[in-house]
Amino acid sequence: MAQTDLRTNIPDFATGSLAGDGPAPASREAISTGSLPGPERVKQALGDAYRRYRDLDEGKVADYIPSLARVDPSLFGLSVCSVEGLTASVGDVTHEFSIQSISKVFVFALVCQELGHLAVSRRVGVNNTGLPFNSVMAIELADGQPRNPLVNAGAITTTSLVPGSTPDAKWAFIKDGLSRFAGRPLDIDEEVYASEAATNQRNMAIARLLQSYGRLDTDPIETTDVYTKQCSLLLSTEDLAVMAATLADGGVNPVTHQKVVDPSVCRDTLAVMAASGLYEFSGDWLFEVGMPGKSGVSGGIITVAPGKGGLATFSPPLDPAGNSVRGQRAARYVAHAIGLDLFASKPIDA
Ligand code: DON
Numbered sequence: 001m002a003q004t005d006l007r008t009n010i011p012d013f014a015t016g017s018l019a020g021d022g023p024a025p026a027s028r029e030a031i032s033t034g035s036l037p038g039p040e041r042v043k044q045a046l047g048d049a050y051r052r053y054r055d056l057d058e059g060k061v062a063d064y065i066p067s068l069a070r071v072d073p074s075l076f077g078l079s080v081c082s083v084e085g086l087t088a089s090v091g092d093v094t095h096e097f098s099i100q101s102i103s104k105v106f107v108f109a110l111v112c113q114e115l116g117h118l119a120v121s122r123r124v125g126v127n128n129t130g131l132p133f134n135s136v137m138a139i140e141l142a143d144g145q146p147r148n149p150l151v152n153a154g155a156i157t158t159t160s161l162v163p164g165s166t167p168d169a170k171w172a173f174i175k176d177g178l179s180r181f182a183g184r185p186l187d188i189d190e191e192v193y194a195s196e197a198a199t200n201q202r203n204m205a206i207a208r209l210l211q212s213y214g215r216l217d218t219d220p221i222e223t224t225d226v227y228t229k230q231c232s233l234l235l236s237t238e239d240l241a242v243m244a245a246t247l248a249d250g251g252v253n254p255v256t257h258q259k260v261v262d263p264s265v266c267r268d269t270l271a272v273m274a275a276s277g278l279y280e281f282s283g284d285w286l287f288e289v290g291m292p293g294k295s296g297v298s299g300g301i302i303t304v305a306p307g308k309g310g311l312a313t314f315s316p317p318l319d320p321a322g323n324s325v326r327g328q329r330a331a332r333y334v335a336h337a338i339g340l341d342l343f344a345s346k347p348i349d350a
Contacts, residue, residue, distance in 0.1 A: 059317030144213025244310020290341030
């Protein structure tokens with residue numbers, strides 16, 4: 001019988017913008033132990049990644065929220081914050097944009113801190129849907145379970161679990177909590193909020209569907225409104241790096257030295273990010289970058305190297321799942337250049 005070459009007819013399931021792009025361009029020598037290399041080497045890696053990808057012309061700016069469509073697609077910034085509170089940045093790192101889905105990570109952490117590991121994993125779930133972030137089918141397929149806190153259904157459910165008996169009280173809790181992660185008072189982008197509030201019928205439908213399955217204890221429309229506000233918080237790439245570094249530092253903000261959440265909550269949050277932070281392309285991301293990450297449709301991505309620091313990138317053009325194309329490439333470059341990939345090791349006697 002003729003031998004079948006098993007490699008010749010493999011369907012291409014890997015379809016993210018990192019898939020099929022060849023091996024990482026930077027050295028894999030550095031491994032994920034110890035601390036970040038010195039500031040000069042970090043700055044060099046950020047500069048190299050910036051120059052390498054600033055002219056990359058792939059992806060499409062999000063336009064389903066009208067005000068996001070007006071952004072300059074050439075904006076590009078990279079920022080690292082270490083657990084010692086040292087920062088290194090390149091590009092448009094002070095430009096402010098709405099946090100969008102990256103807020104889901106921090107609201108999840110705050111809710112985890114209040115309700116604990118078991119309650120959130122039971123109420124929300126921690127598994128990847130394999131489907132787009134705003135999928136209704138994912139809810140139906142799971143008998144009404146939101147599946148994970150990083151898709152819209154799970155994020156709306158998480159927001160419903162925020163302490164506070166009124167939407168205003170919940171919103172105040174979220175705004176204060178995310179500001180503590182950033183180390184400065186954050187405020188809403190009123191234009192983005194108004195634009196999304198006028199067009200978020202799908203999220204309201206998701207919330208109503210969750211309610212119909214008995215999965216939401218709060219008013220679905222009010223809860224969607226609080227969720228829309230949290231997505232509209234305005235910040236910079238530098239702010240996001242500090243927020244990511246807080247997750248790398250066991251829940252203590254390395255700039256303000258204020259404790260925001262417990263180390264165990266950071267650990268749970270990073271696990272959820274690793275599984276679902278880049279939606280249906282989370283496997284591609286983990287395979288290529290090797291760290292927990294989270295993207296947002298305005299173009300931000302955070303990446304966390306536990307015990308070392310946080311990396312934030314901003315570039316608006318997105319891949320089909322809603323993840324920044326330049327941001328993913330730059331994060332992969334930096335991760336491998338300065339030894340952040342959690343899965344990299346060397347034989348002990350090499
Ligand atoms: O709910 C939405 O659709 C937006 N406020 C957030 C979506 C988002 O950022 C998805 N991320 N890639």
